[in-house]
Amino acid sequence: MAGDGLTLLQGTLDLMILGVLARGPSHGYGIAEQVRETTTGELNVQDGALYQALHRLERQGLVDAEWGASDNNRRARYYSLTPKGRRRVRDQAAEWHRYARAIATLLKGV
Amino acid sequence: MRPSSRDSHRRSPTPAEIDEELRAHLDRRMEALKAQGFTEEAARRTALDQFGDVEATRQYCVAQHQRKEQRMRRQQLLSGLGQDVSVSVRALCRVPLLALTIVATVGVGIGATTVMFAAADAAIFRPLPYQNPGELFRIFTDSPPYRWRFSVADYLALDQQQTAFSRVAGYTDRAMAYSDGRTAERLRVRLVSAGYFDVLRIQPLTGRTFAPEDDRGGASPTAVLSYEFWKQRFGLDPSIVGKVVRLDGTPYTVLGVMPADPGPLERGVDAFVAARWTTPQRRGPFLITALGRLAPGTPRAAAEAQLREIDRRIFPLWQSSYQDKRATWGMLDLKRQIAGDFPGTVAVVAAVVAFVWLIACVNASTLLLARIAGRRRELAMRTALGASRARVLRHLLMESAVLAMAASAFGAGLAWIGIRLVRTLAVDYVPRAAEMTLGGRTLGVLLIGTALSVAVFGLIPALAGTRGSLDDTLRDSGRSATHSRRGRHVGAALVAAQFAVATPMLILTLLLTTTLHRLERVTLGFDTQGVLTAGITLPSASYGTSGQAIAFWTELRKRLLEVPGIVAVAFADSRPPDDAGNQNNFELQDAPVTAGQSQPVTTWVAVTPEYFPLIGAHPIEGRLLEDRDTEDDASPVIVVDAAWAKRFFPGQSAIGKHLHDGGCSRCPWTTVVGVVPVVKYDGLSAPDQGIVYSPMGGAERSRFLIVRSSGNDAAALQAVRGVLRGLNPGIPLANPGTIDELVSDSLQRPAGLSALASGFGVVALILSIVGIYSLMANHVHQHRKEIGIRIALGGRPAGVLGLFVARGTWLVGVGVALGVIAALNVSRLAKALLFGVSATDPATYGGVAAALLVLAAIACAIPALKVIRTSPAVVLRQE
Numbered sequence: 001m002a003g004d005g006l007t008l009l010q011g012t013l014d015l016m017i018l019g020v021l022a023r024g025p026s027h028g029y030g031i032a033e034q035v036r037e038t039t040t041g042e043l044n045v046q047d048g049a050l051y052q053a054l055h056r057l058e059r060q061g062l063v064d065a066e067w068g069a070s071d072n073n074r075r076a077r078y079y080s081l082t083p084k085g086r087r088r089v090r091d092q093a094a095e096w097h098r099y100a101r102a103i104a105t106l107l108k109g110v
Numbered sequence: 111m112r113p114s115s116r117d118s119h120r121r122s123p124t125p126a127e128i129d130e131e132l133r134a135h136l137d138r139r140m141e142a143l144k145a146q147g148f149t150e151e152a153a154r155r156t157a158l159d160q161f162g163d164v165e166a167t168r169q170y171c172v173a174q175h176q177r178k179e180q181r182m183r184r185q186q187l188l189s190g191l192g193q194d195v196s197v198s199v200r201a202l203c204r205v206p207l208l209a210l211t212i213v214a215t216v217g218v219g220i221g222a223t224t225v226m227f228a229a230a231d232a233a234i235f236r237p238l239p240y241q242n243p244g245e246l247f248r249i250f251t252d253s254p255p256y257r258w259r260f261s262v263a264d265y266l267a268l269d270q271q272q273t274a275f276s277r278v279a280g281y282t283d284r285a286m287a288y289s290d291g292r293t294a295e296r297l298r299v300r301l302v303s304a305g306y307f308d309v310l311r312i313q314p315l316t317g318r319t320f321a322p323e324d325d326r327g328g329a330s331p332t333a334v335l336s337y338e339f340w341k342q343r344f345g346l347d348p349s350i351v352g353k354v355v356r357l358d359g360t361p362y363t364v365l366g367v368m369p370a371d372p373g374p375l376e377r378g379v380d381a382f383v384a385a386r387w388t389t390p391q392r393r394g395p396f397l398i399t400a401l402g403r404l405a406p407g408t409p410r411a412a413a414e415a416q417l418r419e420i421d422r423r424i425f426p427l428w429q430s431s432y433q434d435k436r437a438t439w440g441m442l443d444l445k446r447q448i449a450g451d452f453p454g455t456v457a458v459v460a461a462v463v464a465f466v467w468l469i470a471c472v473n474a475s476t477l478l479l480a481r482i483a484g485r486r487r488e489l490a491m492r493t494a495l496g497a498s499r500a501r502v503l504r505h506l507l508m509e510s511a512v513l514a515m516a517a518s519a520f521g522a523g524l525a526w527i528g529i530r531l532v533r534t535l536a537v538d539y540v541p542r543a544a545e546m547t548l549g550g551r552t553l554g555v556l557l558i559g560t561a562l563s564v565a566v567f568g569l570i571p572a573l574a575g576t577r578g579s580l581d582d583t584l585r586d587s588g589r590s591a592t593h594s595r596r597g598r599h600v601g602a603a604l605v606a607a608q609f610a611v612a613t614p615m616l617i618l619t620l621l622l623t624t625t626l627h628r629l630e631r632v633t634l635g636f637d638t639q640g641v642l643t644a645g646i647t648l649p650s651a652s653y654g655t656s657g658q659a660i661a662f663w664t665e666l667r668k669r670l671l672e673v674p675g676i677v678a679v680a681f682a683d684s685r686p687p688d689d690a691g692n693q694n695n696f697e698l699q700d701a702p703v704t705a706g707q708s709q710p711v712t713t714w715v716a717v718t719p720e721y722f723p724l725i726g727a728h729p730i731e732g733r734l735l736e737d738r739d740t741e742d743d744a745s746p747v748i749v750v751d752a753a754w755a756k757r758f759f760p761g762q763s764a765i766g767k768h769l770h771d772g773g774c775s776r777c778p779w780t781t782v783v784g785v786v787p788v789v790k791y792d793g794l795s796a797p798d799q800g801i802v803y804s805p806m807g808g809a810e811r812s813r814f815l816i817v818r819s820s821g822n823d824a825a826a827l828q829a830v831r832g833v834l835r836g837l838n839p840g841i842p843l844a845n846p847g848t849i850d851e852l853v854s855d856s857l858q859r860p861a862g863l864s865a866l867a868s869g870f871g872v873v874a875l876i877l878s879i880v881g882i883y884s885l886m887a888n889h890v891h892q893h894r895k896e897i898g899i900r901i902a903l904g905g906r907p908a909g910v911l912g913l914f915v916a917r918g919t920w921l922v923g924v925g926v927a928l929g930v931i932a933a934l935n936v937s938r939l940a941k942a943l944l945f946g947v948s949a950t951d952p953a954t955y956g957g958v959a960a961a962l963l964v965l966a967a968i969a970c971a972i973p974a975l976k977v978i979r980t981s982p983a984v985v986l987r988q989e
Contacts, residue, residue, distance in 0.1 A: 049162060058174070075130070076131075077131045
């Protein structure tokens with residue numbers, strides 16, 4: 001499946017992860033699955049890149065992680081938004097919507 | 111189960127946890143794929159394919175958390191430091207007297223040391239503010255112990271024959287009268303050879319400097335003005351170049367203006383004029399300072415050899431007028447020349463202030479040690495509760511660091527003010543004071559001083575306070591901490607050290623103060639009451655002939671004598687106490703100079719015959735100078751002082767002896783006709799090496815006017831000004847003042863040094879006495895039980911007192927003994943500053959040592975007496 005999805009814009013993966021976590025805490029595998037489901041495979045995200053982004057966001061203090069039991073009773077690291085991460089995703093989502101609307105309007109009829 | 115996210119500062123995952131997380135992800139992915147029907151092998155491949163580079167991801171994640179951890183550690187350290195600082199500041203605010211004492215004393219020490227270093231830095235260490243200053247040398251005639259300046263003949267020979275220097279120059283300073291027609295002013299004018307500005311590589315601000323043509327004999331007079339003079343007299347007039355200024359009545363064409371910031375050699379010079387020297391008839395007089403810029407690549411030794419060679423070559427040419435065969439030519443770094451004898455002075459003062467700083471630090475150390483001792487139980491408790499020794503040490507050091515920082519800030523402020531004061535007030539005593547700054551090396555010294563302060567009064571008490579067995583301290587009833595043997599020993603050593611430092615300081619102070627008193631007691635040799643003097647120089651343009659000059663001097667004297675209150679008027683080319691006119695060499699008929707010997711040199715003072723009656727000098731032998739001696743056809747006679755007669759004719763009369771003035775062997779003999787009492791012209795501290803008085807004719811254009819009045823000094827000076835203005839408003843009066851004023855001016859430097867040393871000496875004394883007092887108070891407090899028992903058992907109070915006083919005084923004695931040894935070495939530095947007292951004066955050393963021991967004994971007795979007076983029952987019940 002590698003190579004035939006849309007290429008990600010810079011910083012988009014971070015926003016996607018924060019977006020997923022805005023719906024509730026999740027572990028890495030769960031986030032990967034949700035990204036895949038909601039974008040119906042259009043976006044090609046490697047799992048490694050996803051984990052790199054998660055740990056980067058953790059360093060930046062946008063997400064928190066804690067070990068917990070997963071649904072099939074295995075240990076998993078659960079990620080959740082910090083207050084700072086919540087603010088960030090709200091701001092960036094609003095910005096993204098404005099941007100997308102502007103581009104969509106511009107490209108209408110093309 | 112949902113994880114809680116209350117804790118926002120969770121710890122970072124370990125690398126193992128990151129491995130576990132990534133492995134769990136891959137496992138789940140494989141399971142999901144197998145559930146879709148993938149084989150084990152295909153599932154693994156697909157999962158890894160989907161994941162990407164596992165190792166790179168792992169490393170990236172680990173690195174992210176390491177960065178986070180580092181940042182947090184730094185923040186923790188900083189906030190811990192901030193906490194320590196604020197805790198320390200609050201703790202110190204509870205003991206304001208202690209804190210203020212330490213900050214003030216250490217601050218003064220650091221500040222004063224910094225100012226002294228700034229002065230030394232400017233005068234000694236810093237290169238001269240000229241281009242390639244290492245190439246600059248002063249060239250002189252070396253006749254140890256003297257270094258003579260050059261004559262015109264010497265300079266011209268040097269200029270023509272030398273090749274070792276890329277350029278040489280000569281200059282001589284002269285006071286000249288400047289008049290713009292309305293008022294007259296005396297300027298400090300420098301006559302320079304054309305090469306002067308080239309040797310120093312000074313570019314004019316505007317116009318040009320002297321070209322060789324301007325410096326030829328017969329060239330029209332030209333001048334270069336200083337910026338300051340241009341500003342004050344011409345308001346920075348941009349069209350100054352080409353204008354004419356009248357100096358001594360002669361018109362000089364202005365060629366250019368010097369830059370605003372003059373170098374140390376040019377400071378205070380108002381104008382430069384081309385010297386236009388021509389080959390003279392005889393070798394002297396020796397008034398020219400010669401400078402040279404060593405040619406690149408020429409070794410110094412080669413230049414020195416060449417100077418000696420030129421001197422040998424020209425020696426025979428001038429043999430008739432100059433016979434000092436032993437003298438050679440030599441050279442000296444211009445920097446050392448400008449610094450003069452300042453390095454010695456600054457070394458002494460710097461030693462004094464550094465001592466105060468050291469004592470202040472040691473004193474702070476003692477005070478803090480006592481403070482730590484008082485808190486020893488608290489500190490031991492902290493250690494027992496798990497604080498590491500390093501943690502406790504850090505806490506204690508922080509207090510010292512806070513104190514040192516405050517002291518350093520205070521010291522920096524003092525240094526800033528001090529440097530400004532020196533730059534404005536002490537410019538005449540500190541060479542290159544204008545170059546003093548609080549920056550660079552000086553700032554470095556300030557910082558090093560701060561760091562050393564922390565080391566001395568931080569580390570010593572902290573280490574001493576945290577050492578020792580914890581159990582001992584806790585078991586100790588806590589009544590006193592210096593009970594710890596080590597703490598007591600450190601405290602005692604510090605007190606001894608204070609005395610070891612205070613002793614040489616006080617000895618130095620006393621030596622300098624004695625010097626001042628001896629200088630004040632020096633008598634000039636005559637009654638100075640009502641005698642005032644001033645310099646007068648007649649402009650050559652209007653008083654070119656001797657007739658004109660004689661007429662002026664005669665008329666001036668006549669008119670001054672008509673002023674009521676003025677009882678006598680005389681003229682001389684020198685004046686007491688330190689304005690000697692000439693150093694002259696001569697050859698005695700009775701003691702001809704053999705080859706390889708130098709001719710004797712003494713100060714020659716030319717006076718008009720009225721001079722002796724004016725100062726009230728009566729001849730010891732022979733007669734005084736008379737009017738007939740000043741006539742042109744009179745046979746040359748001189749009067750000498752008693753010191754001269756004793757030096758050259760001990761045990762016999764000097765009357766009737768003959769000598770050749772200036773060593774001129776073809777001149778007629780000069781005869782000694784009288785001997786008078788000693789009067790000082792070479793400074794109060796100079797030994798009496800003999801003065802020769804020669805009759806003053808009338809053709810001199812520059813003289814000191816000497817007036818004795820019976821009334822008010824200020825009124826007499828006013829009258830002198832009025833008479834001079836009436837005669838010629840274009841002639842200024844130079845450096846007027848009474849002899850007493852001149853004497854006190856000449857005492858300014860020793861008085862300043864003595865005051866400075868006394869101020870710091872008193873601080874050192876107080877700090878040391880406080881040190882021994884607090885140590886003994888502590889000691890007595892610890893032993894009050896022992897005292898009580900001794901008294902209760904019938905011990906005599908005097909005996910008990912003696913025991914404690916002896917303990918303290920013995921300690922001080924060790925310090926004082928060390929201090930005396932130090933003083934013997936240090937005071938050698940001060941030798942040049944002392945007068946009338948030896949650097950190893952036994953009375954001074956003994957007196958200071960005895961006084962310190964007595965004061966220390968009293969300081970020890972006071973706390974001991976307090977306990978002895980208390981009833982033993984009270985003391986013992988306290989336990």
